Amino acid sequence: MQTFLMALLQFFIILIISPFIVGLMQKTKSLVRGSVGPCVFQPYFNILKLMQKEVVLSNQSSYISIIAPYIVAVVPITVAGFLPVFDSNTLMSFSGDIIAMVYILALGTFFLALFGFDQGSSFGGLGSSREMTVASLAEPAFIMVIFTFALQSNSTNISHIFDSMRGDIFFNYPVSSTLALMALYFVTLAEAGRIPIDNPETHLELTMIHEAMILDASGRNLALLEIGSFVKTTIFLTLFSNIFMPLGFYDTNTIWTIGFSIFIYFIKMSTLGVIIAIGELTLAKLRYFRISDAMMFGFVLALISMVTYRL
């Protein structure tokens, strides 16, 4: 019973923190640029407001437009059930295989692309085709990073990988881990649609990828798609922070350690959000045809990381 409650707590922490992280990134970027920017909690208000509005669908759209937003929102939420935040027991730790996690996430990307196509507008199709290109380029790098950690910890179970990261794997294989860190950073940027790959702020038709797909969504549908993207970003950041900053990951379950590890998790995620936001400010968005080079860079780093571990 206690493990189930812990699992439920971790699950809800990921869901609750996810709009905050995105809001924090926006706020950081505004502050560094010298403007005030929206409140950190603005994404929560946006979701609440959108939930109350009615859905307007194009008369060209089919049943895909009705079911796709729900699938896009539910898939990352399901994956959040796989992911340990501060305890090894998760909602789906009995089946918590990290490769399954990667491909369940791909299901969400697939339905998002279908939703873009289904609107019958040219922007949606454009965004979908770009999104599928980026996703298919990011996937080999991501799965290669996953294989590196699976080899290092002799398991594909997420809880087990995080547990062994809490040991001294990072300092046992510093070269391999550093290269994997860099590769995972690139994959995170690509999958979360951050700046060198995609600009989450703009609605300029030449550059947008994620925004182009959800351009025709409205009301509740838009809120669901936004939730999906927030939770997906948070999942990648959680993965990143728990592998490379394995602090605050305990197995003792007193109320103090739980509170303390939630606090540490919050600090880790905020730090990572601020780092990514500042990274975004210093970089320019890559030209679309340069994305393959960036993803190739990530893939090569991940490949070398795996090989240097085995050699």
Add this chain to the structure above:
Amino acid sequence: MFSDFIELIGAFVLVLAILQITSDRLYFSIKVYAIQSFFVSISILSIGIYSSSFDLYVSSFLTLVIKTFIIPYALFKTIDEMKIKREIKAFVNITNSLLVISAIIIFTFLLTRYINIGGSVIAKEIFPISLSIIFIGAFIMVSRQKPITQLIGFLTLENGIMLVATSVTYGMPLIVEIGIFFDVIVGATMASLIIHHINHDIDDMDATSLSDFKE
């Protein structure tokens, strides 16, 4: 623990060398080179602290001053004077270069497993890393068309040599290192002069057009 830290720094140097391959802007290449030299100087400094040798402190300081500030400044100045176009032309495109580089690095790591280095080595992984950086520098030199990127390839190669010299042998004698720094400075100055002349004489920054001067 200490050797792990040195290997960590070495890994950053390797990542920056791979990043050098992906750049198609001259400004970006020079910035990457400056950051890479900074990491090399940290690495030399930490080996110096580990083996408490005064020569390595001097060497680290010289690396910091010359390679992180003076040479990038000179290169930036050269670019500004030349008004060179920012794109880098390459014989091999970036994606293929990355594939070649990954093969080279894997081969280097495989190769160094069969080499026994006598004596006590501070950080075992630094040797294949710096060997890879040397090969990457050589690859940049042969695969790029413009002299200034070829120069950056040479400087990357030199960083790799610096790294392998300090990590495997606890540093060379100070007089040799000062000689190497002098060499690098003179090399960079000469190269920028030659680049200036190429630019002035044939109105182009392309080393391939030099073959038109055949009799």
